[in-house]
Amino acid sequence: MANWKDPEIAGVRAILAARQPEPGAPTPGFPERRAAMDALGEKGALPVGCYHEPVTLGGVRGERVVPQGAAPGRTMLYLHGGAYTMGSPRSHRPLVARLAEAARTVAVAVDYRLGPEHRFPAAVDDALAAYRALLDGGAEPERLVVAGDSAGGGLAMALALALKRDGLPQPAGWFVMSPWADLTQSGASYASKTATDPTINKPRLDENARAYLGGLDPRDPLASPVFGDFEGVSPVLIQVGSEEALLSDSVTLADVLAHARVAVRLEVWPEMIHVFHAWGPVLQAARRAVADAGAWMDARLG
Template sequence: MSDFEIDAVRALLGSKPRPVGLAERRERIEAVAGHPAAPDIALETETLNSVPLEWSLAPTSDPSRVLLFFHGGGYCSGSIKSHRGMATEAGRAAGARTLAVGYRLAPEHPFPAALEDAKAAYGLLLDRGYAPSRIAVGGDSAGGGLSLALMISLREEGRALPACAWLISPWVDLEMTGASIETKAAIDPLIHKAYLQELAEAYLAGADPRNPLVSPLHADLRGLPPILTQVGSAETLLDDAVRITGKAGAADVAASLEIWPDMIHAWPLWADRVAAGRRALAAAGAFMRSKFA
């Protein structure tokens, strides 16, 4: 049975078709995605190597804990603004401060720019005195893939890893080989193969799509911290979530997968109007709370 609240989001998305131009697409995601921060959220901004950062803190959160958040948008769009509602409420649910990263976007800044910015932001947290055991990393779609790439890169460099990772509808296979790319195409209102191929080409700029730092599905995941992956049953990236969770589990990573019936890609973006989005954020928050030292 369909969820009437997510159906309203589907109608919103259908009323604003995706434009062709990159600038217009970036404007559209801010027009259709998410919601502003709640009035009780304290926001602070700064820049790191010209990359915008936004700190947020709910009144009941512990400022010694932090969620390092990376927005989705296929590495080509999305922003702190488009994901502010989800990022700030995820921090509230986790009882932590949130640091949202406006990493550089393709095609102007292809791989590895986003990963470099993610690593710089993690380094900033360590420099500010945050213990790795009190840091969670997470994000939706491309932000989920970037969260995994960050942890893989940190592990390869012998650096301390965060306490856990939270992935929403993660994009972990830039070759788009999952069966759900085809089987869910008719019901996914956001993500389709041709669109993903366009985004992947822009981000890769000639890089190998099987590089584990762009497609973590091909990575050795051993030694990573606990991972919670949440995905909707009505999205073409369903198989990305299923396969990355299975691979993590096979590598002895504590990996959990939640498949939410009827939900579309990155549905917690609309948590202000979709109860299932609020429940997903609550579940993610409980997971992160349980992993913080």
């Protein structure tokens, strides 16, 4: 058992341990997992004065989140995590609101289609439709950023490749947290971080990858962006915890981006876990990471 220097992350780990199901308890199905994830998000508090409302972009449902102090004309397109099989704007509302407040922008969280009901590339198609709708609605690419966590971080990088393929303008920047960018699960951290990652593991990710891909090739760059060509893509900020199974995905993604001559900044936060940003109410490191990412996006948006 590691001795954590940050007492707050030790407290987060204790909370997560208390939530673990009893041995022998039945494994919940996708509907139960989705309901539980949404319920956690809906319990979270939003910044003072922040409000949210439903929105539809390019036929894709979503949610518009408006914090106090948002600069006119700015937009963040947000792609939520949840291993492509769960998650929604509801589950991620508090995190999206805090990021939008830090970046001084309105955010639009996309409720993209999930597997196994809607296999790859449905999520990519929905993200692309929402992005196109923002442009068609008058959003200026230089005043637009795209952000995402976990599967949503991988989806953001897939969207970057789709924009390049279709000749669409890149946004001002991309911010991804703990991106799931390699659905082959081939990185070293899937094994080396087994003992220290309290939330995700390779068997569960394998299950979700199969549910999303529906038998299609996990090496398709729109499923696993680490296999893509990012030349010409706008700057990327990656934040990841040192103690998570997806650490290798972030390191590999940064390497791929750097070799494609993309301006990329990789931040590995010591002792932190998967999408630690979501623990802002009880974790100072999460609040610092959100503030740093917000400042980076604020500067990119001009």
